[in-house]
Amino acid sequence: MISNSDPEPRTNNDNNKNNHRPENTETNEATTTITSQWQTFMDTGRIHTARRELERARHVFTAALHLCDRHPDVLTPRRYRYRVLGDLGWVERLGGRYEIALGVLREASQGRPNLFIAGEIGTVYRQLGRLGEAREAFAAQLGLATVLGLDGPLCRARCNLGIVEYQLARRRWNAAEAEVDCMVAVAMDHLEKGIQIAEKIQAEEAMRRGHGPTTREREARGWRALAYGQMTLCYCLWADVKTPDEEEMLEKAADAGRNAVASARAMLSSALPMARFCYGHVLLRQGHRELALHQFNDAAWPWPEWTVSPVMVMCKEPSDEHREYLAEMIEAGADVNGVDFDGYTALDHAVFSGDAECEAMVLGGLRKQLDLFDIDLAARRTEAHLRKGYREMLQEKLRPILYRRNEDPDCMKKLRRVYAETLAADPDKSRFFDRLRFIRYTDFKQFGRLPRSSDGLVRSYEDGDDLDVLVFFSYRWLNQDKSLNTPDDANHAQYRRMLNAAELYLQQNTPVDETKLCIWMDFACIDQDNPGTGVSALPIIITQCDAVISLVDDTYYNRAWCCVEAMMIAQLRRAVQSQSNLHAWYEHRAVATDSETNQSGKDDSEGWTLQEAPKWAKLSLDMKGKKLTYEHDRPKVMFLERQSRLLGPLGRLSWEDDTLKE
Template sequence: MTEHPQTFDHFVALADRYFETAAWEEASRALDAADAATRIISKEQLIALDTRRGHIERRKGNYQQAVRLLVQALAANTEGQNLTHVDITCELGNIYMKIDFIKARDLLLEALQGAEQLSKQADLHDDLDLSISAKVQACRAVGKLGMTKYHIATTAPVRRHPLLEEAIDDLERRVQLAESLQHQLERYGDRGNHAFRANVMRILGLGRLALCYTALHQHEQALQYVRAAAESASRSTDPLVQGLIRFYHGMRSLRSRFDRHDEVGYTALDYAVLADDPKCTAIVTRSLRDEMDSRFPDEEAEADRQVAIKLAEAHRRKQYRDIFQLAFRPILAKTSSSFDSDARLYDLRVQYTIELKTDLRKRELFDKFRSIPYSAFKSLGRLPKPSNVDDMAGLREHLRAEVHRTEEQLPAWPYIVFFSYEWRRRRVGRLNEPDDNDHTQYNRMVDAVELLLENQDKTTRTRKLTRDRVFIWLDVASIDQNNQVPGAQGSGVSALPLVVTLCNTVISLVDDSYFSRAWCAVEALLMQSLVSYGHHAHLEHHAPQLGTDKQQARGTLIPSRRLKQLQDVATNDTKYAVTKLEDRASIRFLARQAQLLEKL
């Protein structure tokens, strides 16, 4: 955990540092933490959050959400033509470059004129800080204006030549402004990390000039600009800048791997789906199909099936992100008293129900959150076998009974336990049987709940936990274990972070090999990350020592503290085993996402 003060300004500064390396998910998490750090948010803070969130959503391709946030920030800014107004107007123009070129041009002209006016005011009052900030905005606006003209020119051949020359003039002015800004910062010192932005704007200006000269078929001039851009980009820390300049330099001719994951578990297809961009999705899908054709040269049907699985996974991940990051994380991050965990878990479950009820796509991808009373679980006498018709019918009957219970019959604050454990019969090839003939895992679960009740002051974050309040979430009830087709269990698998979030406690049935099994390790990692919010608990149940009387044997229940130990789940394939190799991609995705769960 960080030792920095947990203040609004600290988290906003952290988000700005993430911006520099294009770490948008981490920046979004930092902004959520900034929001949660302030009980009563001021107008200035609201503008700061909405503006930055708008920038993030634009970079993810969520243009409607970005426009909504920025228009909201613009409306809150009642100070007239200040730097904030110029910045937001320029960003709106940047977004409309993807939607409406004419509106983009008008917005960017407004931003440029506003920046120039502020620059004159700064010179008049000898205000160096305002002068530098206004020059940054002017540099940004004129470069975007040049690219807007480039897009209009290349989609309207009648006006192509003169508009391209105007675009070149604007982009050359951007490079000049950026260089002037760099000299000014060298003389007076960097203020507000403007040196980084000035360097980025100069590099992108050079690269985009190469595009304009290429469109005019002046290839020698284009090559000179792209070489200058590539030389400067080689020293940049911004991965987006490096990637764009490589693209301009012709690196696009090299074959790319479209199934690789980034540091937070997303692939190129994930980003295309996140942005809801059909054209981009089609391009990536075709590239994936080419890769699958090379892997399965004589199996066209298998290549088709693999691409379909990847596309379905990308859509599930988009919905998972929407629920957790946009709906759950703000609820988790709210400041609360130490005894507010029951209400916070209740809010999460209500929000999950709303998400499924109001969104058909989510309803298709994720099941309802189901649990059974502890008393019903005990009456089963053992863990149900998915292959046993009678077992599954009895389990469904318990689930159905819960659905029909009235509000008065339900406890006010259900305390739901998620068990993370090994399916013991898989050791001998019985993949559909979760327990052995001695019902070892079932008996340990019962023992764990009894210990939980006996030692609730040390093991729970709730008030007066009674037996009738305890409910159990069972994987055999929510994930289709019988369907062994790759990807068929994806709905339940992708929902695991959501399920864990909705449960009060995860109890890991630890044995000698528990943390070497990938699924057990990733479930533990997810809850370890959630514990940081103060509403959940992660406990380990250790079986009684060998040689003790089975009838009298009691295990031990202790808090789990293994966050650092589990950080390599996404990268260490040899340390963490899977039963089915196709599960590895889901494990990596969930493990990489866990870093976004932990509270800052």
């Protein structure tokens, strides 16, 4: 990414040149801490965005935006907030959400004139097919960059203009040969000048760098790769209008394509998937189908966890042009079933971007390549839309509220209200996710056994309900005989444990009144006759619970369903560094007989203790090999495991790593 033109925030050390400490030391230290945290968010988000790890980037930039909203006196909007919005607009554009991106970028442009934001707005116009407006935006970007004498933005502006001029020429393909020839020549001129500037930047940075390439050098090489890729397409267009010179034009296109791939690979540039498409496109034109498929399907990165294919890129950033390219690759046999570093497929990306045409093309490719039946395709489509629902619900609706939970005593009530309002207003989401349901503890206590969903004790949450404290019970189903119609044993062991755990919870949380306590447990709150929407909503339901109590025994952490629920609350606890008691996680265990192992928690006459759960990193929560009563539930559990990652902090996906590795 081309860096924003705003200066970086200064810390106290920039101004404190004297040896004495200023009188307002505490204020200065607080300011430094806040600006340092903001800069960390921005640096981390930009790394994720450059790698096209868009979920993680969106998460981090949203945290930076929340920090700006919390400290407007320190993080002034003009200097900080608008810069966050610019990068957030970048992420939304890369995710194919062009209208959202345009709104965010326009808000960001209210700050001082910014070359990066101007370029992003032009790119959104280009992806929306508004090529005239895009050309105007890029021309303005070029003019300002020229006046300021900034090589980086100048390179980007030249490349942007080359791309949009090519698209305008392509749109006029049926016009007179001379007209198209002239338009392509204009595009080529911009691209060649962009390459020259990029190579100049690379040479300058190579002379001054230490052990590794600088950020500026990486950016320049990425733009060089993009320009060469676009030159490949220009030569192919020339081959169409200059029939006598077709073979020569295609050879030049192939040379440009090889340069694009080599330039992108050398710096692990995110331009590599597009470069591979451009090179594969000309190889296909030359009749080298197998070589073209190698470009379309190759891992695209030296490390598998960074895998992203040209097919995925077209689905991520849909446009009329990209749909044509997608159709070309699918027709040639490009793999549409690959998985990227976040576990998402081309179908997922088509659904996320909201492009029905790309979605239909990918489904058609899956049908053809995997010989899938309609029922299999429907299942894949449903799962992709579920993923989209999770992303929108958790990241856009609930996470902004979670960020404020330390200073907002009504956080949980707002989460429940927003969830209920979203389901009521969005029929698509209500088809995938069940409403929040609960049982009043006083009713549960009197019932005498674990209630079923059909027993009439469950209530659906409505805005205004007196739901003060909601506790989620995670437990192992003891009875495996479905004919008995209960997950408990004949002695009601789990029911009695829940009663005991609730009483211990009330003892440890004395402000909570028994009449205000409500509980969520799956056998009652998920419709046992039609469990799909209730199971799908599990990560979102846990988000709305004040606490989770795990009824731990010797096999609890070996059971897949128990572990996936533990993952959800573990990630949620870490997502925001809460100083309150919200999203607490307790373990209910038998009192240890060895006094040395029973040093914490509170027990009662029945021999049970309720204590805070250990740090999740100390637990083995890898879902591989966890036990299931019904093996056909494994895809469902694995899906929920992946979705629980959306609850995590700063986009971290690893269960082993407690730090961001950049």
